[in-house]
Amino acid sequence: MPRTTLTSAQIVDAAVGLLDAEGLEGLNMRALGKQLGSAATAVYWHVGSKENLIALAADQVWHEIPLPDLAVVDWRTAATRLATDLHTMLTRHPWLVQAFGSLPLFGPGKARHDDHSLAIHEAAGFTGGQADQAAATVFTFVLGNALGPAAADSLARRLGRAGDDAAEAMRDSTAKAHEIAARFPRLRARLETAAAGHGAAPDNSFQFGLQTVLDGLEARLAAARP
Structure with a gap:
């Protein structure tokens, strides 16, 4: 070019x-x-x-995330869609999760997302600082769930660059971790499952956790009503 x-x-x-x-x-x-x-x-x-x-x-x-229309769907559906699409974006671009810890990143794309997240939680019934707290609770849950895949992605690239010696060191480290986990009954029972991998979690953990978070927010709203 x-x-x-x-x-x-x-x-x-x-x-x-x-x-x-x-x-x-x-x-x-x-x-x-x-x-x-x-x-x-x-x-x-x-x-x-x-x-x-x-x-x-x-x-x-950040602009890849579609914003659910609150005139068409209820707040909980909108919150689920926004959080799910945020998680999809972060796992598609794991470097962004890395960047959060090293660079101040705030532009129109993230502002667009954050403003709509506040609108969703205000539509639910949260007001003032509680809307900020509700939006932040969902955001930090999503970000936390994206950390595992981002770490696994970074590790895989590093091992790929370092060659056979690093791969062998990783295998030794994994074997040592399994040896330690085998001393504890609940961890031992999970060693052969997909959740035992580096940065992994059981299937549907994100969906389970997100709905649990939203259940808690909805219960809080219900408890505050006269």
């Missing part, structure tokens, strides 16, 4: 693809410029810095 045709939108699109494939640690401006057929300096000219590029990429993926 000639330098003269390079645009910020093209750079951000390419950065999202590279982040999805290589994670935060794999985002390299020189490699990105080569992928775009341009020099790294041209990439910097458009986006300013690597940190700013990550912020732009984050803002773009």
